Amino acid sequence: MTTTAERTATSRLEAPPGGRPRQARRPTGGYGLGRVALVVGVCVLVIFIFGPILWLMLWAFAGIWHYPALLPQRWSLSWWRQVFDYPQLVRSVGLSFTFAPVVMAVSAVVCLPAAYALARFPVPGRRTMLVVLFAANAFPKIGLYITIAGLFYALHLMGTFFGVVLIQLLGTIVFMTWIPAAAFASVPRALEDAARDVGAGRVRVFLTVTLPLAAPGILVALVLSFLASLDEAQGTFLVGVPRYVTMPVQMYSLVSDYPPQAAAVFAVLLSIPSVVLMLLVRRHVLGGSLAKGFEIR
Amino acid sequence: MKAALRRGGYLLAASPPVALVALFIGVPIAVTVIYTLGHLGGPNAAVSSIALHQVSAGDRLLTFGAYREVFDEPNFRADLVATVWVTAASVGIVLLLAWTIALFARLSGRRVAGILTSLAVVPLFIPVVIGSYAILQFWSYGGFMKTIAHAVGLSGFPALGFTLGGVVLAEVWVSLPFAVLMISSGLQAVPDSVFEAARDAGASTLQAAWSILLPMNLLPTIIATCFTGISILGSFTVPYLVGPTSPNLLGPLATETFQSFNQPQQAEVMSMVIFGLAIVVALPYLWATYRSNRDTATS
Numbered sequence: 001m002t003t004t005a006e007r008t009a010t011s012r013l014e015a016p017p018g019g020r021p022r023q024a025r026r027p028t029g030g031y032g033l034g035r036v037a038l039v040v041g042v043c044v045l046v047i048f049i050f051g052p053i054l055w056l057m058l059w060a061f062a063g064i065w066h067y068p069a070l071l072p073q074r075w076s077l078s079w080w081r082q083v084f085d086y087p088q089l090v091r092s093v094g095l096s097f098t099f100a101p102v103v104m105a106v107s108a109v110v111c112l113p114a115a116y117a118l119a120r121f122p123v124p125g126r127r128t129m130l131v132v133l134f135a136a137n138a139f140p141k142i143g144l145y146i147t148i149a150g151l152f153y154a155l156h157l158m159g160t161f162f163g164v165v166l167i168q169l170l171g172t173i174v175f176m177t178w179i180p181a182a183a184f185a186s187v188p189r190a191l192e193d194a195a196r197d198v199g200a201g202r203v204r205v206f207l208t209v210t211l212p213l214a215a216p217g218i219l220v221a222l223v224l225s226f227l228a229s230l231d232e233a234q235g236t237f238l239v240g241v242p243r244y245v246t247m248p249v250q251m252y253s254l255v256s257d258y259p260p261q262a263a264a265v266f267a268v269l270l271s272i273p274s275v276v277l278m279l280l281v282r283r284h285v286l287g288g289s290l291a292k293g294f295e296i297r
Numbered sequence: 298m299k300a301a302l303r304r305g306g307y308l309l310a311a312s313p314p315v316a317l318v319a320l321f322i323g324v325p326i327a328v329t330v331i332y333t334l335g336h337l338g339g340p341n342a343a344v345s346s347i348a349l350h351q352v353s354a355g356d357r358l359l360t361f362g363a364y365r366e367v368f369d370e371p372n373f374r375a376d377l378v379a380t381v382w383v384t385a386a387s388v389g390i391v392l393l394l395a396w397t398i399a400l401f402a403r404l405s406g407r408r409v410a411g412i413l414t415s416l417a418v419v420p421l422f423i424p425v426v427i428g429s430y431a432i433l434q435f436w437s438y439g440g441f442m443k444t445i446a447h448a449v450g451l452s453g454f455p456a457l458g459f460t461l462g463g464v465v466l467a468e469v470w471v472s473l474p475f476a477v478l479m480i481s482s483g484l485q486a487v488p489d490s491v492f493e494a495a496r497d498a499g500a501s502t503l504q505a506a507w508s509i510l511l512p513m514n515l516l517p518t519i520i521a522t523c524f525t526g527i528s529i530l531g532s533f534t535v536p537y538l539v540g541p542t543s544p545n546l547l548g549p550l551a552t553e554t555f556q557s558f559n560q561p562q563q564a565e566v567m568s569m570v571i572f573g574l575a576i577v578v579a580l581p582y583l584w585a586t587y588r589s590n591r592d593t594a595t596s
Binding site: 135 | 304308310313314315318319321324328340342344397401405409411412413415417418421423424425427428430432434435436438444445447448479482483517524533547548551552561565571572576586
């Protein structure tokens with residue numbers, strides 16, 4: 001029983017995509033081979049992850065590009081001009097960058113105090129609250145949006161700015177609460193107590209000790225919420241159309257109605273803020289700020 | 298009295314996100330449940346007044362008519378099977394890749410580890426609609442993979458755009474960062490000494506990984522599995538852009554049923570089916586959370 005399980009696991013790990021053999025990291029026997037396998041594996045990973053993005057970027061500058069050429073036959077910037085000449089597209093860029101910071105700010109105001117309370121105080125039913133947030137995440141968005149539409153009609157939120165903010169906000173609550181809660185919880189109480197002992201007040205302790213130490217987790221949550229708003233299309237389409245057509249909503253029609261160049265140009269535009277934000281928080285995300293938030297304690 | 302007041306204050310401070318979720322997610326779910334069971338009035342009046350082809354409970358307490366109708370449709374059953382299949386395959390591949398990457402990152406030096414995880418985390422920051430479209434272009438007929446395959450003489454290489462295989466690829470691409478982050482941060486927390494002790498006792502790297510790292514890293518693995526599974530089950534953008542129209546996945550199918558066929562009740566039945574599957578996927582997570590919390594509470 002155990003051996004079968006072990007064998008399956010072994011054979012699985014022996015032949016991962018990219019074919020890194022098991023002796024890869026063993027100092028004795030085939031260290032060089034392991035090196036080679038590692039390099040091959042990394043190359044496969046690079047192609048799998050970056051290939052599609054780079055390919056799309058090439059399309060953004062392609063005038064004529066027919067299969068099976070590896071590069072466009074003729075380069076061109078004409079699609080960039082067309083996209084910028086199309087007022088509807090420019091407007092959607094503006095809208096997206098209006099909604100994203102607003103949603104991020106509202107989400108922070110709603111969730112961050114709660115995150116602090118959940119991390120630091122004996123809130124009754126604390127774990128239930130965290131799990132309820134999770135359960136809400138498990139319901140498929142489209143099902144939610146259909147009934148929310150009824151609710152929004154009743155509350156006169158359909159087609160309004162606030163309605164769009166609200167629908168985008170719903171997708172940010174879970175990580176805006178969980179990740180900062182874990183960040184606050186990981187600040188050692190002893191440090192806060194020490195600051196209190198030397199005479200700092202509650203507010204001062206929070207601002208000079210707790211907040212700076214929890215900042216990476218909060219920053220990660222803020223960036224993720226900004227990106228979630230920038231990425232949300234389904235709910236925005238349902239609530240915001242025709243007045244609030246954001247970039248991702250526009251992207252759907254571009255994909256189906258225009259040649260790949262137009263969508264590619266738009267995709268590159270839409271990715272720029274993401275890349276900038278990624279560089280900003282990469283270190284913290286890799287450092288475990290995100291992962292910590294998902295282990296409810 | 299004072300203690301009760303304080304507890305109330307804590308509860309109040311912690312409640313805004315939960316209140317928001319209760320009002321705009323909890324209530325809609327409850328409304329959805331009664332709608333699918335045939336109650337068309339009350340909160341459902343606005344939606345049902347313009348909907349086509351509804352099943353009403355009439356004077357009865359409830360009816361499963363809408364569910365029966367949806368399940369009687371052979372296309373729906375095929376789509377359900379496809380959804381489960383794609384989810385299972387994607388989750389399996391994501392876990393395998395994430396463990397491989399995390400394990401290499403753990404066993405290599407700091408620099409290699411940084412490069413590996415940095416790479417794997419990139420899709421987290423790319424909007425899903427763009428990632429999906431990019432993957433579609435990359436793997437389709439006329440895309441990079443076909444071009445390369447053609448150049449080396451593999452003209453039989455499949456074009457994966459608009460196939461379920463393509464959906465699996467795209468779902469893996471989208472889900473990989475979260476799984477890698479969860480599993481690698483769990484692995485980094487395992488001290489070197491534990492690993493070296495196992496190696497000293499004669500275990501190979503893989504034996505050590507299987508018998509020590511996996512049990513120690515079970516919770517992050519379960520979290521990665523559940524969240525990946527749930528997000529794939531309900532996903533819309535990836536299968537809508539990359540997938541075939543038949544079989545469709547349940548996310549786009551429910552959207553289409555609502556937006557194109559104007560049958561919100563049937564769309565909600567499909568949403569309930571997705572929700573049911575998501576709960577099944579979430580059970581190990583809830584169990585593990587409960588267990589780990591109980592363990593920390595008693596120790």
